[in-house]
Amino acid sequence: MRETPQLVHVVQRLSEITLVGFLCLLLAVDTVIAFQVGKAQPAVPLCGLIGIGAYLLRHRYRAQGAVLLMAMSAAVSIAVLALRSHGNPGLAEAGALLLITVGVVRWVRPLRTAVLLAVLSALTLQLASLRPMTSANLAFGFMMFVAWAAAMGIGSYLRYQLERRQATVSAVRRAERLELARELHDLVAHHITGIVVQAQAAKAVAAHRPDAVEPALSAIAGAGADALASMRRLVGVLRAEDDASRNAGATLADLRLLVERFSSSGPQVAFDVGQGLAEPSLAPEVLTTLHRVLQESLTNVRRHAPHAAWVTADLRPAERGVALRVRNPRTSADPRLSKMGGGYGLVGMAERVKAVGGDLVAGPAADGAWEVRAWFPLDRADRETTAS
Structure with missing residues (x-):
């Protein structure tokens, strides 16, 4: 079965080909009229040709x-009116200008530029309908105004939907970053507390057992290095302009407990931890983020595939790091396949993973399953370099 994103791409291409074919058909009509009318009318198909090129x-x-397109169309209209030559409005140029107006209103930034271009397109259409001023052309001008109003409505709606989604995505990312910053703050506080305790212990035994001070100083140095590393990541997260439940200090046991709780009320999950993985090899913020990704992935399974026959999750060493993979069967109706549909949990997960130096990929796999894969570097220097 062809993947849904590929099907959407094919449908988009077919719609574009259909629109271009329709414009070419209108251009053929304009060309026939140009040969019949003569005089300045042959310039009209030229405008239509420019319009098709601008659309492509x-x-x-x-x-x-x-x-x-608007400049060429206005020049032809002014020439026809100045020469008092008989002519007809161009169908291809009008159609191309309407389609381009939809895209201008939707995509051009800033908004005032889009509005200005849209108003100029309306004036151009009205000017083109007066070649010359006849009752038929006046009716054509009214039809063009109605069509322009429809193009404005479609473009404005699409722009509203796009900006609303962008605002929502930005809010999700910002909230996820702030949540991670709070968790990192808890981790830094934990390191600082350990430093204080070690320093007080070293001071207490220094007078009676000087040889016991050196191990304590080594422990203080290690805790200080960990605190500084976490603080750098904390500052990097807070400085970011853009991107939850708190689980500071999560452990591998917490991951297993999360899977057990999910399996008790949802599809059974087969969870496997690869050999060689232990909590000391995973930074606290990585464990916390792994817990968050696993929780969000299982929540999505419950929301979008509650009757899944199987769910698998595994945590294994991979590519100088560690990778968490969650898989479940999907159907073509899965709303997670839509670019614009569904929730924003994947956006928050991706931003959270990126903030600690990792990478997240979610989507349909080659075998037809839905897969979420999060990767984190184990080396502390790699995490700091990637996150910064």
């Missing part, structure tokens, strides 16, 4: 293409 190149030259 809209992703790279959206505003420039709109300005070029």
Whole structure:
């Protein structure tokens, strides 16, 4: 079965081909009319050809293409009116300008530029409908105004949806970063407390057993290095402009407990921890983030695939780090496959994993299952370099 994202891509391409084919059909009509009318009318198909080119190149030259088409169309309209030549409005140029107007209103930034271009497109359409001023062309101008209003409505709605999603994604990322910052604060406080206790113990035994001070100083130095590393990550998270339940100090036992609780009220989960993995090899913030990713992944399974026949999760060494993978069967109706649909848990997870130097990938696997894979470097220097 073809993957849903590929199917969506094919549908988008087919719709674009259909629209371009429709514009070419209108251009053919304009060309036939141009040969019949003569005089200045042959310039009209040229405008339509420029409009089709601007539509095809809209992703790279959206505003420039709109300005070029409007300038050419306005020049032809002014020439026809000045020469008092008989002519007809261009169907292809009008159709291309309407389609480009939808994209301009949706994508062009800032908003005032998009509005200005949209208003100019309305004026251009009205000017094109007066070639010359006849009752038929006046009716055409009214139809173009209605079509322009519809294009404005469609573009405005799509822009609203896009900006609302971007705002929601930014809020999710910011909340996730603040939550992680609070957890890192707890970890730093834990390190500082250990330093204070070790220092007080060293001071107490220094007078009677000087040989016992050196191990205590080594422990203080190690705790200080860990505290500084966590503090650097904390500052990096707080400085970020963009991106939950708290589980500071999570352990591997907490991961197993989380799986057991999920299995008691949902699909059974097979959880496996690879050989060689132990808590001392995993930084506290990595364990905390692993717990968060596993929790969010299982929550998504319960929300989107509550009747899944199987769910597997494994934590194993991988590529100079550790990788957590959660898999479950999916169907084509899974809302997580939609770019615009579903919740924003994956956004928060990705931002959280990235903040501690890791990487997260979620999506359909080659065998048809849904897979979430989070990777973290084990080396402290690698984590600090990646996170910064």
